[in-house]
Amino acid sequence: MKIGIKIMPREVILDSQGRAVEQSMKMNGFSEVQDCRIGKYVEMNLSLEDKEAAKLQVEKMLKEGGLYNPLIEKFEIQLM
Amino acid sequence: MKIGIKIMPREVILDSQGRAVEQSMKMNGFSEVQDCRIGKYVEMNLSLEDKEAAKLQVEKMLKEGGLYNPLIEKFEIQLM
Structure with a gap:
């Protein structure tokens, strides 16, 4: 499923x-x-069908993968 | 009103x-x-109360103001 991340x-x-x-x-x-x-927008295609699972996985990615800097940025996940 | 532009x-x-x-x-x-x-996200506060008027004005801004490059980018306006 496709997921959008606004940072x-x-x-x-x-x-x-x-x-x-x-x-x-x-x-x-x-x-x-x-x-x-002005911020960033990341669109991802994930091989997950469940919305909640995808959301959790993206949150994990943001926190562990270094996709955003929590000190100066905030994120919002948009299901598409 | 607040408006978001995904590029x-x-x-x-x-x-x-x-x-x-x-x-x-x-x-x-x-x-x-x-x-x-990965793209950009622009959040703008406009001194316009009408949603349609704000949308039209943002479209004009995108096209005339050089906020995006139509050759390589596409945009989507999100009302917030």
Whole structure:
């Protein structure tokens, strides 16, 4: 089954990339942009059929496999 | 309102970063990973209350503001 992992910088962390995009959008006339943060998105195909099992396995992967840095990032698993 | 934009490499494009993560996960014992692709995720706060208006504005931003490269990437807007 296919699973998506959204990895975003934590709120307390200054996201310079997001800040740059925000400024650039404002300069290009998109004045309605108030805040912008940029993270990663990982899409994985797993040979598991059970949603809960897949979710648990992805959580394990995130924590043990070094896919994200818990000090500065947070993650959200999206089933697709 | 808050809006999310998922930007992923197109299927026809070789995603070397995703390939590397896939190999690394397999080497770390996560043999159930079949395929992995890595993209970007942009979260924006817009000073617009209407969902449809926000969506249209984000699409305009993506196309005119250079937030993504249509030749090698595809996007998906997620309302939050």
